[in-house]
Amino acid sequence: SQQGEEDPQALSIQEGENATMNCSYKTSINNLQWYRQNSGRGLVHLILIRSNEREKHSGRLRVTLDTSKKSSSLLITASRAADTASYFCATPRAGNTGKLIFGQGTTLQVKP
Amino acid sequence: GAVVSQHPSRVICKSGTSVKIECRSLDFQATTMFWYRQFPKQSLMLMATSNEGSKATYEQGVEKDKFLINHASLTLSTLTVTSAHPEDSSFYICSAVSITSGPQETQYFGPGTRLLVL
Numbered sequence: 001s002q003q004g005e006e007d008p009q010a011l012s013i014q015e016g017e018n019a020t021m022n023c024s025y026k027t028s029i030n031n032l033q034w035y036r037q038n039s040g041r042g043l044v045h046l047i048l049i050r051s052n053e054r055e056k057h058s059g060r061l062r063v064t065l066d067t068s069k070k071s072s073s074l075l076i077t078a079s080r081a082a083d084t085a086s087y088f089c090a091t092p093r094a095g096n097t098g099k100l101i102f103g104q105g106t107t108l109q110v111k112p
Numbered sequence: 113g114a115v116v117s118q119h120p121s122r123v124i125c126k127s128g129t130s131v132k133i134e135c136r137s138l139d140f141q142a143t144t145m146f147w148y149r150q151f152p153k154q155s156l157m158l159m160a161t162s163n164e165g166s167k168a169t170y171e172q173g174v175e176k177d178k179f180l181i182n183h184a185s186l187t188l189s190t191l192t193v194t195s196a197h198p199e200d201s202s203f204y205i206c207s208a209v210s211i212t213s214g215p216q217e218t219q220y221f222g223p224g225t226r227l228l229v230l
Contacts, residue, residue, distance in 0.1 A: 033218065042118075042205055043156070043221040088155060098144055098209055100219060102155045 006089060006103040014111050019076040021106040023089030024069075030092065032065055032072050033100070037086045046074075046087075081112045115139055116208050118222035125196055126230055133191045133225045135206030141186035142208035146219065147179070150203040162189040186211065196229040203227075 006023045013019055025032070031050045035043040049056045049065045049072065056063045062075040076083055086105045093099040115138040125131050135145055143164050148156040160170045160181050168181035178200075180192040189208075193200050203226050207219040 035221070040203070040224070040226070042116075042223040043207075045218050045220065048218055097161070098219075099146070099158055099161065101158075104155045107153075 006087075006106050008106060009104065010107045010109075012109040012111065013079055015079060015081055017079055017110075019079050019083070019108055019110070021074045021087050021108070023072045023074070023103050025072075025089075025091045026070065027091075027094060029067075033090045034061075034063060034072075034074050035088045035090060035102075037088065037105075039085070043088065076108075079108075079110045081110050084108060084110045114210065114218075114220045116206065116220045116222040118204075118206060118225050120225060121223060122226040122228075124228045124230065127197055128195055130192055130194045131196055131227060133193070133204055133206075133227075135189045135191070135208070135222050137187045137208045137210075137220070140208075140220075141211040142189075143186065143211050145183060145189040145206055145208045147181065147189075147191050148205045148207070150205060150224075152203075156205060160191075193227065196227070198229045201227055201229045 031048055033048045034046040036046055037043045047058050047063050049063050051067055060077045065072045086107045088105045089103045090100040093101050117136045119134045123131055145162040147159045149159050150156050158171050159174045160168045162168045162181045162183040164183045164186050170176045183189045203224050205224045207221045209219055
């Protein structure tokens with residue numbers, strides 16, 4: 001079954017605004033990853049946050065992880081039109097196999 | 113660094129033919145590569161795990177005789193869609209994990225291959 005559930009499914013904002021996407025998962029994890037996918041392209045790794053971390057920053061990206069609530073959020077600050085893409089969270093499947101389970105994704109549109 | 117390429121980027125074929133998709137890690141070695149399938153506006157679904165030097169492992173519901181995987185070297189995995197049918201039309205994406213990373217580390221994704229079967 002799909003582990004990661006994301007909301008909202010779609011988000012439309014104006015350039016300069018912040019965008020927040022949320023991801024929930026069901027089982028215990030040791031890390032959670034966020035990826036971006038531009039339309040018709042492959043995935044680009046954005047950030048990996050480990051279970052012992054609560055917050056991580058990378059440029060305009062801020063990721064939080066709450067293991068007690070089994071949820072994570074991705075915040076993009078001062079959004080740009082180029083941030084328009086789909087964003088997926090991914091968690092490792094149990095068993096140390098390296099397999100990832102992807103959420104359904106949030107489609108972000110940033111209007112210029 | 114950590115670039116993964118796929119070839120071809122898009123392919124159109126007739127029903128009944130076979131199509132081979134290559135996935136290469138360009139600047140690192142990968143003992144493990146993953147193959148995903150993505151339908152429009154949907155998430156990625158893992159199809160199989162490709163391990164160099166051993167047989168691929170397939171997810172439940174994925175036909176191994178339909179989707180042949182060969183991991184010939186530490187930088188190349190191929191997916192062959194045999195006897196393709198229109199329902200096989202999809203976006204196929206591979207990913208690779210660096211040999212120097214643990215299994216639960218970052219996966220590097222290829223740009224994807226769009227397959228259209230007529």
